Amino acid sequence: MSRLVLYTGEHFGRFAVLLFVLPLFCPVLLWLLLLDRHPLAAIAGGVIAVPAAMLAFVLLIGALFAGFRPSRVEGITRDSAPKLWAVWESVAGKHRASQTTIVLSSDLNASIGEERPFLGLLGRRAILTVGIPLLAVTDEKAFSAILAHENAHLKNRDTNGGLNLAELDKSFDLIFEYAPPGKTVSGSLFYWMLAPLSYSLEREGIRLSRRAEIDADRHAAMSGDSHEAARALLLIAAADKFFDDRVYNPLKRELLGAMAPPRPPLDRVLAVCSDLSSTSLLQEYALKAWDDPDDEKADHPPWSERLAALGYSSVPTVEPVLVPALSSLLSNEMVAERVRHFDSEWTSKIANYLDR
Incomplete structure (x- = not known):
């Protein structure tokens, strides 16, 4: 059953419900047949038929409105970050850029998601999330190579089935709002039915x-400079290992005995970024990432598999960053405001945790 649902979900999305x-x-059809011939049996069967019918209707409504509620994200305007928007427009084109919301985050990552409510009849909306540490x-x-990678996700999402599966998953959201598991019998039974499917969907x-990811890496390499696509991967990979050593692991140790929130992580990350301008240090952490x-x-x-897909059998020499995109694409005022935010x-969250 799980294989059938997965196959249908990949090809038909929300319609797999x-x-x-x-x-x-x-049960509703059987109940209607019994209604005239066996009234007493119909009355007893209504206990099953009516909840089943309600669940079916809620599933249909959930499929129709999957993704209807727009994600509550605070995007940056073109006026506040014209250079960043210009880079995205040069990669994705004016039409796709006009349908995109760009959001800044505190992660060493860039990602893109897409929403298409009402079966896509109202168009599509892309949400591009760009991490300040990544910049x-x-x-x-x-x-630019990273944005080419993200743009490839949009181009490939319909063909690889990822968006369809995401829409199928969202179709079940409404039914658990209507019938919460643990509080309603029908919701608990349906949750029990979906448990094996949930694992299969995740896998x-x-x-x-x-x-x-591999397809998007190859697209980024073919649409621009393949060396630059590999370099972008290694810059992120090396930074990820470097930040673990210099920021996140020490921060975890500080939190173990903390009475008050320590210095927040994003502030620490930005303080040590300049160390990666050292070619030897950058290469050292790129090798660590390769061996992960x-x-x-x-x-x-x-990382080694992604680089192998681009034709690299070992770690190439990584050219360090001289002028970070953070300073060339965003104003100092915007960066300072977002970092404070x-x-x-983070400080408020940790303070609440320590007060427990």
Whole structure:
């Protein structure tokens, strides 16, 4: 059953809920047949038929409105970051850029998601999330290669089935709002039915995500400079290992005995970014990233596999960043405001945790 749902979900998206809707309507049809011939049996059967019909209708409504509620994100305007918007427009084109919301985050990452409510009849909306640390460890050339990678995700998402599976997953959200598991019998039964499917969906999602990353890397290499695409990957990979050593692992140790929130992580990250301008240090951490073992539960392949897909059998020499994209694409005022915002959020969260 799980394989059938996965196959249908990859190819037909939210319409795969019909595999659940049709069986749920069967008790209703049987109940209607009994209504005239066996009234007493029909009254007793209504206990099953009516909740089943309600679940079926909620599933249909959930499929129709999957992704209807727009994500609450605070995007940056073209006026506040014209250079950043210009880079995205040069990569994705004016039409796609006009349908994009760009959001800044505190992560060493860039990602893109897409929403298409009402079966896509109202168009599509892309949400491009760009991490401030990522901008701090890349220059404009590397950042353009990263955006080419993200743009490839949009181009490939329909064909690899990832967006369809995401829409199928969202279709189930409404039914658990209507019938919360643990509080309602029908919700608990439906949750029990979906438990095996949930594991299969997660596993298939990881497989599709890994394949999508490789495809997007190759697209970025073919659409521009293949060396720059590999360099962008290594800059992020090296920074990830470097920040673990210099920021996140020490911060974890500080939090173990902390009575008050320590210095926030984003502030620390930006303070040590300049150290990666050292070629020897950058190469050292790039080698560490290359040697990282594969985490089977991760939705991204290991760095060595991604670089091997671009034709590299060993770590190439990485050219360090001279002018970070953070300073060339964003104003100092905007960076300072966003850093204060993220650091304040983190400090407040840690303070609440320590007060428990």
